[in-house]
Every structure is written in structure tokens, then in C-alpha cells.
Amino acid sequence: MKQTATSNPPPLPLPPSTPVLTHIDKAARKQLDEREKLFLLYEHEGKLPDLIPDVSHLQSPRLSTTDPNAIDHYGFIHEQPIKAMTINEKKQIQQEIKRSERWNKMLRKSSHSISRDNEQLRRRMFKGLPSTLRGAFWSRLFDLDEQLRVNKGYYEILKRKARSSSTYLSQIDLDVHRTYRNHQMFCNRYCIRQKHLFSILAAYSVYNTEIGYTQGMNQIVAFLLFYLPEEEAFWAFCQLMTGSRWMMHGFFCPGFPKLFRFQAQFEKIMKKMLPKVYKHFVTCQVQSDLYTIRWFMLCYLDCLPFPLTLRIWDIFVLDGEQVLLTTAFCILRIHRKKLLHLKTFDSINSFLKNELCTNFANSSLTIDEIIEEYVVCYEKLKQNNLLTLPSPTENEIPTKPFNISMGDITKFTDNNSNKNANSEETKAVISTPNKSMTSPRLITSQMSPKSTPVPVTETFLVTSLAPLATADEDSPSMVNLRDTSIETQYMEIKRLTKPFQIPDQQFLTEYDSCTVLSSADQSLSGYRRRPGHFGDDDDTISSKSDIIDDDEHVQISHMITTSFIHDDDDYEKLKRSSSFYDNVIDNEQVNYHYIRPQHYAFDTNIR
């Protein structure tokens, strides 16, 4: 990398558009190593002396955790021992304990799901969930039991997939490093909760490829992890992002369409319900889009005192997206007098940014009173018909299928539900065009009923579009998939491939649309056969050597991620192979070489 710097002026950096493949390749290779390294670091709590010479400076806890008096009721570590609780706080906690029994009873009564219309539940939710039971009730409100059942095993697959192909890992790692480091769950670098946070974000980045990873998601997931175990937190997060009640997808997908829609609606609310404040803000040039970004995207995390945030979140989990608007209105309404007294742009912004966070700007209201005010605000907005938003624009809703199997895609697009079918029954082999071959060309996955233990499904790359393009012998000549969108490519591949049957076993063809990548040249491919096993015809890359050099890797044109069958031994083998070249593994069983997925020019992090 650095050598580029030594050239004469104009020195550097290279213009982003310059297609210097060697650079891309180096970056890509570095990224592979980085990916593996990151996962290993989290798996070994950061102790990998042979891999990373010095991570000691990263590992020290950010704050001393030795003093238990410095940890508050919610697990946050303060720099100084915290003051004794106020009477109000004590009361609150005592009441919480008292209520826990009733909550418990309710939990026992409703073994799996809870109806949101249950008046008793609603009343109690507004009074606040006891911390100890928050996870249990959120889990029911997110319908996690069902999610876990339907998606059994899928989270593990996603994690592995992320390990081999996510392009967001380094950004995620950077952000995990600075998420809630003042909380006892996340204060130690590479601790178990940081690992969970990292895994969830990584898995989500390959699950919802329209978003991948956007900053802000880290905080929401970390917050869910305060109350839910890893896998539950993942599916709860999925619900938040694409469940129709919350649909936060539009807040995080590129372009942030939902954010803008909500901000516009909030302007309307202010204009109508708080005209004085609105005018005052206009005079001071305070635009709501500045402070509402955090309010809406993070649902008030870190924008309000934590106990209040929790209560807002309880209502948010119960009622969904409108809570964001109602709370914003509620905050300004409560503080309207103070706000009118602040005369400058700076002071208003500082009030909304800093002072709200500390003790709700010294409001004399207790949390219960604030929530009562919230209910009033809600009624007002409802009466004025201000919670009926313009319908979402198309790009607010995920359009690409999630990382699911072919059969499920139709289901998904048909009802557009967020119940993403899982791939637990995915079985797939991508066909070989030449049916005389005894084994499938391009690999794949699981469900061989006979094999025990149950094989693990893993996603790996195999390459080369050429066999796919000819898979359908009736199809016209090779389709040029270059320069088309990923969706088009996907549809094209779907059209060209047919389910392929292998005697004795049932298989379906499966492709993963989202990882169909294309790059420079379709005629080249990184897939090579093992010499002597197959003829010399068609699609293989021309190299005679078994070593894939840099250039060839750059030339890998079309890559398709697919699943294939392997057992734990293979996986171990793969895990152990740390260098790029070692990853070309010969799987005796199916006579294949395969290489790890690479994202070359498509990596958004490489410009």
C-alpha cells in the first residue's frame, strides 16, 4: 500500500476511479485475512499472540470495573462511585419488585404469545416492565419462539457465511470497539458480549444485503443484548428491521428514505401542535432534521436518560413506529417553555443534544409522569390525525430477497412478509451441464438423510458462470451478464438453471442472489478442475498450475455462492487454513477444488 506514496507529486492518493487491479486484489486479499483474523480474535477473547503482535492496548477495559459502587442499577459503569439513589429512584425499584410477581403470573398464563390488545398488558407495559422480565416479554412481543423455531439453525449458517464473505466486518469491528463501552457487558475488549454483538451484526450484514451494515445498528443490537441472549437478539433485531410494526429497514438502508418521511411528518406535527416552538425554531434556524436523526434512527438510545429510554422502548416494542413521532412531540411539548426561552441556535441544539440526556434537562417530572404525558400526546396526535403518515415509498421496504433459498424466494415476494423462511431444509446442488459426469460440478448442500451426524450447511463460493449458462441446453447461446444489475443476473441465472437431480438423493437448485458477483470478464473464472479428473474443455481458467496467483484471482469473474455438503472435519480443515492460498482445498468426496469467496471490485469499502 505504502509504496504508492513514494511517487512524485501529484503524489497520491490515486483517484478513486483508477482501476488498478493489483491494488484491488491486494486490498481484497488483505480483507480476507482480516475477516478471518477478526473472527478468531473474537473467538479467543483477543488472545492471539501469533496472529497479532500487539493487541494489548486494545484489551484493557475502558473503565475500571473493580468498584462495584460505580456500577449503576442498569449496569453502566461510572467514573466515580455513584451517588445514593434518590427517593424517587428507590421507590421506582421497589415498585418494580412488587410488580414482578404480577408480571410473572401473566407470563405463566400466556405460554407462547401475547395478544397486543390485551388491556391488562397494555396498561402494565405503560407502567414499565421489571428489568428482570423485560427479555421474556420482549421475546413474546417479537414472537421470538416462532422465529427461532422457523429459522432453526439459520443463524449459524449466516454467521459462517459472514465469516467467509461479509464485506462489512472491519467497520463492524471498529464500531463494536466503541459501543456501550461504559456498560459492564461491553467494557472489556473481545469479551463474550462483544463477540455476540460482532456476530449478530456480521450475520445481519449477509442476511439483509440491501443494508449490510449501517452505523447506529450497533447500538440497537447492543441494547437488545442487554436483555436478550445472542440468537434471540438477532431475530428480535430482524423483527425490528423488517417486521411491519417497526420496519426500521427504511431508516438504515442507503438513502434513508424513512428517516426523511418521518422528519417531514414531524415538521407537520410541530407546525400544527406546537406552532410557537416551531416559529421560534425557524427564527433560530434550528431544523428538526438535525436532532431527529438520532432520535428516530436510534429510537432515543443515548438521547434520553437511560431509565426513560427503557420505558420508551417498552412502548416501542409494543406499539411500533409511531412511538418515535409521539415521543419527539412529547419531549418538545414538555420542554416547550424552556425552549422558547433559549434564544440561539447553539443553545437550543445543545439543550436537545446534551441536556435532555442528563436527567431529562432537570425536569421535575418523574418518569411515570413523563409517560402519562406521553399518553396525552398520543391522544392529541391521534385526534388530529397526525399519526397517519404518507404511505412508505417503495425503497423503504426490502426488495431483494433475503439470504434464503430459492424455494423461499417466491414465498417471500408473494406475501412480502417478514417471515423469512429458513433454509433448514435447503438442499441443493448446482448442476453440472454434462450429466455424464459422476459428480456434481458445482457444489452444494445438505440433507443427506443417511449421513450422521447431520452435516452442517456452509456457504462457500464456487465460480464460473459458464456451466450455468449452458445448463439449459435449449437456451440460446451464452448470455452476457456483464454490466447488468445483480438482480438481473440473479433472474437470468434462475432462468438458466434447472433443478438437478442426483440419483438417491433429492436436491434443489439453490443460488444466492445477493452474492452473485460479477467483475471484469465473464470468460475467465477462478474455478479450475483438478487435472486428470475432467476433460480440458470449457470454462476453466487457463492456468496449468495449481497455484492461483494474484492476477488470476483478480480475473475471477462471476462468483456464485452456494451451499455444499461437508462435515465438521472439513470445516475444521478450512478453519485451520489461514493463508489465502491454502484455502484451495481438495475435497476428495466430490472431487472439487474450491476457494473461499472473495469480493473484489464490488467491495464497497474499496474505492
Place this chain on the structure above:
Amino acid sequence: MDNMYSYDYQFRLIVVGDSTVGKSSLLRSFCDGVFSQDPDPTVGVDFNVRIVEVKPGVKVKLQLWDTAGQERFRSITRAYYRNSVGVLLIYDTTNYVSFTHVTSWLNEARAQIQPYHSVFLLVGTKIDRESERQVTTEEGKAFADFHNISFIETSSKSSLYVQEAFTMIAREIYDMLTEGRIHVQSGWDGVKTGPKSANSNQSQPIEIAQNVQPRRNGCCSS
């Protein structure tokens, strides 16, 4: 708070650069005088204020806009360039990639700020981690020279040259203002006149060492 109401000019500056190069830390170090080890990632935009003295008796309020570094937030942060008179281009001296991306930040800022004039300052951060340095001072300087902008290296952790960086860009803007190359214009918030007539009260400017020559590495903008 009082001194917030007394200043001669207000300059609006925007701080851009890759994720985790230390934009928020630099601003916190400058505005609050504290070093925060790992601040939360900035979501969207953030906002800070501080008053500096560009020459004896002339106080300037700096309105500092902190932006999210992640690429996709550009669709939000883009709107904040237009009203900025100064741009701090931040890179991390321990991360070469962040340096290679400075060009694209520079280009984007230039494109968005047109037709208004603006002043750029290239800032390398984290020089306290000398052993991990990947971008040499010379490289930074050469880049700044090539693009005809000022350059400084800082450490927010040990607050090295943090003050100087902001004073440097504020002075440069002030000079251009007095030379008539930048104007106060209605409909543009980059530069505004302050609400007070000069020195009407004894409000304390934030202490800036007078006559300290900031390390003007490679500044060739004069």
C-alpha cells in the same frame, strides 16, 4: 455561556473523513477539553461550538459540524457542506487507507460548496501513536502542497496541536475575509457577523496562546 453571545464573526466549519479517523475525538478535545477514548460512532451529523480569537480583540465563533464517516451517510451530510466556509479533512496517521480517501472527501466538498469560497485544512490525527504511524508527515505535506491547502498533524489524546489546527483555519478564513476574498452574504451561513460590537464587554475568550506559530507544515496557501 455568556461569552457565547459576544463575538465578531461566526464561521461554520465542517469536519469530514473516514470512519474512526478521530473526527469526534478531535472536536471533543477542542470544544470540551477532554479526550474520549472511544466515542460512539456519529450517526448523521453532530454539532459543537467554540469561540477562538484570531487576532487580539477579534473573536470568532466556530460552529463545528461533525459528520458520520461511513460512506452511506454522505447522502445526509452532503447537505451541510453548502453553508460551510471551512472544511477540515481528517485522516488517521496510523491508517494509510484513510489517507488515500482524502482526495474523494476533498472532491466531494469542493463540488458541494461551489460556488462559495471555502478554506481547506488537512489534519492528520493520532500522532501520539508514533510507533503505528503509516502516513509520514512528508506524505501529508506533499498532498497538501499539491492541492494548495494547509496541513497540520494532531493528537487529540495528548491535545497536541488541536488548538492550533482550529486557530489556523480560523485565521486563514479571517484573512481571506479581510482581503475581501470571502464575503458575508445573505442566504449563506458560512460566515456571519456576530451580534456584538467589538469588545463591548469583558467576556473571556477561550485562551489561545498568542504568537504561537502553529506547526504550519506544508502550508503554502499564502
